[in-house]
Amino acid sequence: MEPKNVLSREREAQRPHLTDAAADIHLEILVPESRSESKKPFSFYMSILSLWLAAIITSWDSTCLAIALPAITSQLHGTTLESFWANISFILGVTIAQPIYVSTSNVLGRKQPLYASFALFAAGSVVFAVAGSMGLLIAGRLVQGLGAGGLDVLEEIILTDITNLKERPRYLAMIASAIALGSISGPFIGAAFSELVDWRWIGWINLPIVGLSFLLAFFFLRLRSIDMTFKAKIRQLDWIGMLLFTIGAPAVALPLSWADTLYPWASWQTLVPLLIGCLVLFAFGVYEKKVKPAEAMMPYSKFANSTSVMCLVTGFIHGLLLYTTLSYVPLFFQAVFLETPLEAAKSILPCCCFTVAFSFIAPMVIEFTRRYRVLLWLGWMATTLFLGLWYLVNQATSWAEVYVFQSILGVGLGIVFTATQVPIQASVSDVNDTGTVVGMLVVFRLFGALVGLSASSTAFNAVFQKSIDSLGALPEEVKILEDASQAISFIPALRELNTTVEVMNDILRAYEEPFQAVWIIMTCFSGVGFLASIFIKEYSLESEDIGRQGLESS
Template identity: 65%
Template sequence: MKMANRGDGSLTKSAEEAGMVTAIGTISESPPKFKKPLSFYVSVFGLGLVALITSWDATSLAIALPAITSQLHGTTLESFWASISFTLGIAITQPIYVSISDVLVRKPPLYASLVLFVVGAIVFAVADDMAVLIAGCLVQGLGGGGLYVLQDIILADITSLKERPMYLGLLAVAIALGTVSGPIVGALLSDFVDWRWIGRVNLPIVGVSFLAFVFFLRLRAIPMSFMAKLHRLDWFGMLLFAVGATAMALPLSWADALYPWSSWRTLVPFVVGLVILVIFGFYERKISVEPALPFRIFSNLTSISSLITGFVHGMVMYTMLQYLLLFFKAVFLEPPLEAALSSPPVCCLAVAFSFIAPVIIQLTRRSRLLLWLGWVILTVSLGLWCLVGQTTSRAEAYVFQSTLGVGIGTVFTGAQVPMQASVTHVDDTGLAVGTLIVICLFGALVGLSIGSTVFNSVFQKSIAALGTLPEPDFGPAE
């Protein structure tokens, strides 16, 4: 068996030929006959907890934010920044974590992510004004960016291509469970206990994950000194991406929420960010010796189509989940908690099919047909939601939710398998997974921005069509 060495201790054998990557990173010609060690299962459990808590935090704050803003006497602007700071922190740091983990191996950035995540949660839990709360959300997002990508990258490190779909499905179940429970638990805590528990609940879960990784996670080390690894990092490339992504993500977040699309406050940073990202791409392709984003992962149609799938899926999934709660509150006039309890059909079926899809791929060794089917179901579901109106019954809404969940879950994990199989070198598997997650999140930012623009435009026209509205009757003065 021939294997080339890149000079840094990493093997450049193709992922298809490499066969099996075990929990300690060794490579063999065929799957091992022995049973996996306990350390493997504890590590997977720790990754599942990380996936659960990061997705939980991403969805729990939004529904509790009105109560938090009221208690802390915040403004509309402060409420807006609190809602996007977590996502913004994730968006600008994900590729940086991917690059650092590819050079320093996985554990140092993983531990740094966990520490930042916990520090942010503590700051959030003790905040006595909106500025401190926003800072806590941002710091937590800076840690969450690493956790989001590293959970999939590490899973790719400790599993083979053949068995990976099943474990991806298990991880997707944890993500979907966090997404399902986030709004419900967030509403329960803010209404009946204390919204500060949204931050406090992170501590024991992250603590268990940290112990699991410290004592049980076994990864292959790169035989190179720490200083040599630091010199390999593409510092200028990471700086370009952080600045460009921030400048581009901010106007996408506030377009038509704080400022209109036509405002210079939206257009100028967006264009500047876009130009910087173009410069980043040129630098990575032509100049950087150790690029943070190697263009070899875009070398075939499979990887390109998987990234396009991830981008569009991020647009659809996050936008639909965002406005689904608004639908139940505005159309059925449900309070926040009841609206959160009305959304499990889409989330539960997304959980189920996030697990079923990779299992089917593992059994059939085919992913393309399943992805086609997932997109057909998702497209039909979106078409059905176009029929939703004031006369829509709850039964119809639940049926439409169900088809949406099937489509989201099927595509959610189905796109990861071909992306991982497309890599030329086995060491690029983690990089490919991380890139797919980054692209998915940017799709979410674009989708939420477009959704906000469309919603505000249609809402304003609908209100204007009603003419002059009657003054509200507050009853007799006391």
Template identity: 50%
Template structure:
């Protein structure tokens, strides 16, 4: 009898655990669930909300810096006497270094601690801003951009990792939406601020303006980001893996950035580093099964949802950065707008990206489901990128604004929602930060590939158009002879407004600039269709998990 009672008593907690586990797996859609989420949020300490503000500010600063140079670069190159090659390096150095640095910060923060890694990244970024702001040559500007990239890469990836540490999966969609607003706002203001500073004040303010924001970020980190202490074990660092990845990623990224512009794909300057990069990354992939704390743990990729989410995230990065880069140039070349006018014309795209980055997170938080929202985003982006292919010089502006706005809705939705299945699919809560960091890594690497694709498409199509024009003319007018070199086409776009050519010839030149954009939108639409197809493999998983990571915020004393 005693044994039976004892067994019955022992079974009670097991039954309770089983019931709790089943409830965790079963999504809840009722009003009570929303009340629980709100109640959970209301109990947060003040340090939590200030930490969310810190993470948003960090995201805004990095996004602001990653987009601003695109618009201001022609003015900078003219001011300091930079060559086309130096301008290329000033443009790509930030993205290259960010792409290589992010996985290093992800891995280091697991061993050295998130807060220590964040301090290092913020310090490097601040030094980079100072170097950039006082630079008197393009080489010093490139140095500043490299330092900014070393810091910005860490700030960008640690933003999402720390967010995953201090929030539960149950409440995370809401805060992802909040953080995404800051990121998207940085992308929008970066383009506008660059145009205003470059034309009306000084491009150097693109460096100076970051300093007060970095000061606030340092203070918020010091006083409010009170993370649980972590015992640092340097021996657990995957040093060899980090070296292999850094060499391989750099060797692979460099030729992708200059192929088709500075060097053709068939030259040794492109092929040799490309092959070296592939070789080192192959060795890196083979080696990553061995370390205690690998840079990219194999266990992360053992489910379909995680793999599909990361691949679709890479495609989203490819599309987003390419569209953000070429959309302002499209308005300048096709509609002959100024830098500031083109920044304003892209606001329909940028504004809805900001809005729906937040709305999608709130929507998932209310619905407790994400798959339908995510697929809707991919469908909208694919459809309306396709419609941009129809835009010509004679197309009404309202039509153009509508197409880019609906494409922006898709971009904003995917930006926020892709991170949710990525983190919901991890088996252990301490892997959540790794998964979040990997999504950011692949998103940026996709961006690098996208910019390379965009550059190659634009140069090759423009060259074909100019070759046919030169075949029909004995000589080109002096004012456009520079366009015989397709690499000069992007830099020549601001000069289109001041050209004085016969109307028939002017129309031919403008058509030569319009054609590359049309092909670019077609290619981006096809790639977006691939992203939509991959997203179909993302499964609907439960969001009802309340664990936080081992480096979450310390609870205040009662």
């Protein structure tokens, strides 16, 4: 379906041809106007800075914990399942909250949900920082996730409110650089605090950044209000849709995370909640499509073309790949290469650096070429190929190969991260729908992360248990590993293990195999992502329209 608010190339070709003189006059009229439109008030740049800070804080919080998990789990006497849930609970909170923020911000306006996000994120950071048990730490991460979900999705929605499609790639590159920079610095922050100071500072460090971002938003982000009474706004909200999604999403995620670890796949404890969750999500989909609430959480009508649908599919898969990679590669270096958290953070630097660089470069290439399809295909091909090559990495692999594999994987992940946002925005027919479709893309990306982390947790635990069982009776110094739930908490002890070379090699192979299972799963998903990207169409990027919640005129 062709956007109504932009001219297609065919339609452009049918316009009357201007003479050179007329063209000169036409340009003289347009250039001053375009230049005046490009001038931005001071409040615009302060608003961008607020969004930039929100982006960096949420992205580093989603990656900094993975590398510190072994030390935290060991100190708080947690299990492998609890350690994985410290990460999963954050993503679960984000996933549950995001569609609610998208829907409510369309009705109530952007700022009130944004302020609620700041408050929840700060409160969760405090709970995490003072946690004395894994249960409380997981609760803190969940509350953080509820806040981060709003910050993550609203920063991208607000960016579409205050910029037009023609200029958006350059500002998209700025926000993407913050997200990528946060993803890079996250492992270093986690490693530095857990190894050199105290892991609790992972929570405390959030507070001044959140405070500054909030103050900038409060004083400078002056968005146009929605002309409707508060009671009328409340009636517009999709209450039933929000309830169904809030029940269905965790009901699916929980059994995926504990299958074959806490309970067997065939047990009622796994199958019953999984079936209930699937049924509730199915009911949610039917309700949104058939009833069509005024402000539906899943507005089917706004995804009436193959491009927007395929963008959601690829966004889901990219979220699955990105967050799983950033969680498991640092653990891989600690468990298989016997590195400290700080050394592991340094080892994943090539992947992180190239992800940062190409998440910035991709929208700038689009800004220059006004095209995105070929770039997307290249990103997916690089991601799929080099995820597959990670299966070959072990202790015998040279560091040159490790760095090359990581670097090109980072290129692919970075390109796909930002390039996917352009076609879904270009595909909408009404500029006021742009924020909604961008919000849903973020929701699908984080829902993919939730599914990826849950499924990878299951695969890791199941394969590790089989690998350990195949070794038979273990020596006393590693006997604790007969229970796969202790695999993550035991990683710091691997570096100081006093045993024979033969036993050590067996243990390291037992750790290698579950990571290889995770790489295989991700490679298969990445292949599906590449196939889906083929169906994304090329749209014009020349629209200069601004949505109804743009910045107020100064």
